Amino acid sequence: MxxxxxxxxxxxxxxxxxxxxxxxxxxxxxxxxxxxxxxxxxxxxxxxxxTPEEFWSSVSVLNALGEGTQFGLLAPGLGFDHYLDMRMDAEDKQRGLSGGTPRTIEGPLYVAGAPEAEGFARMDDGTDSGAEVMWLTGQVRDVDGQPVTGAKVEIWHADSKGGYSFFDPSQSEYNLRRTIITDSQGRYTARSIIPSGYGVPEGCATDQVLKLLGRHGQRPAHIHYFISAPGHKHLTTQINLAGDPYTFDDFAFATREELVIEGRRIEDPAEADKRGLEGPFT
Ligand code: MBD
Ligand code: FE
Missing domain, CATH: 1.10.12 (Lyase 2-enoyl-coa Hydratase; Chain  A, domain 2)
Known part of the structure; x- marks a missing residue:
């Protein structure tokens, strides 16, 4: 009919x-x-x-999306987060603003109130036995290349199984979530563990919708950042660890070429030791 x-x-x-x-x-x-x-x-x-049947089955999907963070998870899958980024990029361009690290999406798994440290933080609680140690170092610079002292660097990422603290009940509070204030050279250092990629939980509403579209719900291994400092625009971004099969096949469309980072494996025990002794691991 x-x-x-x-x-x-x-x-x-x-x-x-x-x-x-x-x-x-x-x-x-x-x-x-x-x-x-x-x-x-x-x-x-x-x-x-x-048909009415099709309409009411969509209502069931919407009801299921009301549970937990389900719509927050489907939204990036449907490209809304990236589309908002594209709009902000276009707005910056229109205003003649350029330079700096590209933005990319926040995602649904940020939690405010992570422990704050000056210059250095250890991010993992030491319980992820299968994980490899990862050092993250960086320098916050303004668009003219000048280091920014006292910038707030908020970092959060998944564990070696792709789970995030607060959403994965097996992890301790604020595991793999830290706020680091940059030192006099604008630098920060974190000791953490190498994260795995994230997969949308099997069978959840988001998974069902993605499957209807013939799509997967995988993200490559990534690390989230918020960077902020007085007088500067807030930056929301991520880095991707190069070599992941999903680097350029992210269900959330967050990968940007400039944000894919080649890690360097420290094989020399002497260098590893030196690094290990650098920070106060408390
Ligand atoms: C994530 O870890 C994430 O960053 C996004 C955007 C969506 C789902 C899980
Ligand atoms: Fe994430």
């Missing part, structure tokens, strides 16, 4: 009523956006002859 009623005055009037156009209360922008959203969806139902 195929009926086309979208363009009738009844439907057009109905859409305005549903969107609150004949009510004085509410929020004008919310009404406009809802009207546009509903118009697009009503039109879609008409164009594709969406």
């Amino acid at each position: 195929s009926v086309k009623i979208f363009d009738t005055p009844e439907v057009q009037d109905f859409l305005k009523t549903v969107s609150g156009f004949d009510q004085s209360g509410g929020n004008e922008r919310a009404k406009q956006i809802m009207h546009r959203l509903l118009s697009d969806l009503y039109r879609l139902v008409d164009d594709y002859d969406v």
Whole structure:
């Protein structure tokens, strides 16, 4: 059966009523956006002859997406996070702003309030027995290349099984999440463990939607950063560890060429020892 009623005055009037156009209360922008959203969806139902069964099965998916952080997980999978980045990049360009490390998406797994340290932090709690030690060092510079002292570097990443503390109940609070304040040369150092890539949990609502699209829910191994300092724009970014099979096949579309980092394996025990003795590991 195929009926086309979208363009009738009844439907057009109905859409305005549903969107609150004949009510004085509410929020004008919310009404406009809802009207546009509903118009697009009503039109879609008409164009594709969406059946009531199909509609109610979509409602079940939406209900399942209301659980935990499910919509926060599907949103990057549907490209919304990256699309917002593309818009911010275009806005920067329009304003003549350029240079610096590229931004990329925050993702749904940031947790505020990580322990703060000056210059150096150990990020792992030492319980991930299968993990290899990873050193992260860097220097925060402004767009003119000048080091920024006292910048706040927030770092968070997954463990060797791809799980994040607070979302993976087997991990301790704030494991693999730290805030490091840069030293007098704008530098920071972290001792942590090499993360694995992340996979959307099997069978969750996000996984179901991705499977309907014939897509996977894998991310390559990555490390998240927020960089902030007074008088500077906040930077949200990530680095990818080169060599991951998903580096350029990320379900969340966060990889950027400039952010793929080749790690250097420290084989020399003397160098490893020296590094190991550098920081206060408490
Ligand atoms: C992640 O670790 C992540 O960074 C994103 C964007 C989505 C899901 C899991
Ligand atoms: Fe992540």
